[in-house]
Amino acid sequence: MQDGLTILSPAGFLDAHTAPEFETAVEQEIEAGHRKLIVDCQGLTYISSAGLGVFMSFLEELRESGGDIKICGPSPKVLQVFEILGFPAIFDMLPDVAAAVKRYAECPVKGGE
Amino acid sequence: MLRVRLCHNRHLSQLSFTLNGDLAELAHMMTEVERFCAAQGLMGDPQFQLTLAIDELFTNAVRHGGCKGVAAAVEIRLDAADGAVRVEFRDRGTPFDPLTVPPPDLKAPLEERAKGGLGVHFVRQIMQNLQYDRCGEWNRLTMELPT
Numbered sequence: 350m351q352d353g354l355t356i357l358s359p360a361g362f363l364d365a366h367t368a369p370e371f372e373t374a375v376e377q378e379i380e381a382g383h384r385k386l387i388v389d390c391q392g393l394t395y396i397s398s399a400g401l402g403v404f405m406s407f408l409e410e411l412r413e414s415g416g417d418i419k420i421c422g423p424s425p426k427v428l429q430v431f432e433i434l435g436f437p438a439i440f441d442m443l444p445d446v447a448a449a450v451k452r453y454a455e456c457p458v459k460g461g462e
Numbered sequence: 463m464l465r466v467r468l469c470h471n472r473h474l475s476q477l478s479f480t481l482n483g484d485l486a487e488l489a490h491m492m493t494e495v496e497r498f499c500a501a502q503g504l505m506g507d508p509q510f511q512l513t514l515a516i517d518e519l520f521t522n523a524v525r526h527g528g529c530k531g532v533a534a535a536v537e538i539r540l541d542a543a544d545g546a547v548r549v550e551f552r553d554r555g556t557p558f559d560p561l562t563v564p565p566p567d568l569k570a571p572l573e574e575r576a577k578g579g580l581g582v583h584f585v586r587q588i589m590q591n592l593q594y595d596r597c598g599e600w601n602r603l604t605m606e607l608p609t
Contacts, residue, residue: 366485
């Protein structure tokens with residue numbers, strides 16, 4: 350594992366009711382100085398636009414300070430939701446954590462290469 | 463509070479349920495949609511898509527539509543017939559036609575994107591034949607998911 354990478358693993362349903370919990374978890378990582386986040390979506394069975402909003406709300410702040418959010422492991426159904434909002438053009442989306450770690454080594458900030 | 467009516471015959475199946483204006487009701491909604499889809503043999507993609515469309519409408523009604531804290535604020539009816547699921551979504555919120563919301567500009571830089579409108583975008587991507595009308599104190603949106 351590279352230094353300075355933080356993995357978050359939301360599980361179950363990420364909707365408007367549960368998104369605040371995930372938002373708090375991301376906030377705590379950022380406040381602790383962790384800027385290079387990997388969100389492992391393998392355990393996520395469902396996501397709505399409220400869940401996607403959490404990813405959107407921190408991205409600029411992280412990229413401005415040399416960090417990023419890289420997303421990995423979504424199921425085909427969850428990936429479909431990411432795609433409806435055009436996430437693959439905005440975020441690095443990888444098949445698994447190992448690929449996300451490798452991507453950080455190659456390109457710490459998407460669009461910054 | 464959750465009231466459920468489920469009836470079956472050989473040609474028609476329907477489910478109606480009521481949700482309070484509280485985001486915690488999302489879990490109840492998901493359970494009911496799952497039950498309906500299981501009875502119709504529509505597990506998998508149709509269940510996921512119905513859940514997502516209803517979630518987005520319900521979340522909008524609670525967050526922005528004045529339904530927060532209102533008992534029995536939303537009534538949902540699902541009908542499966544003729545290769546489609548017909549959905550009627552009614553809410554007691556302020557009059558609002560979601561079909562007037564312009565589509566979000568997904569090509570715009572992140573900082574320029576409108577924060578709102580994403581939920582309606584989802585519903586339009588997933589569902590077909592969307593129609594809105596205002597019936598007394600209710601907003602009513604009907605739509606179909608081909609199965």
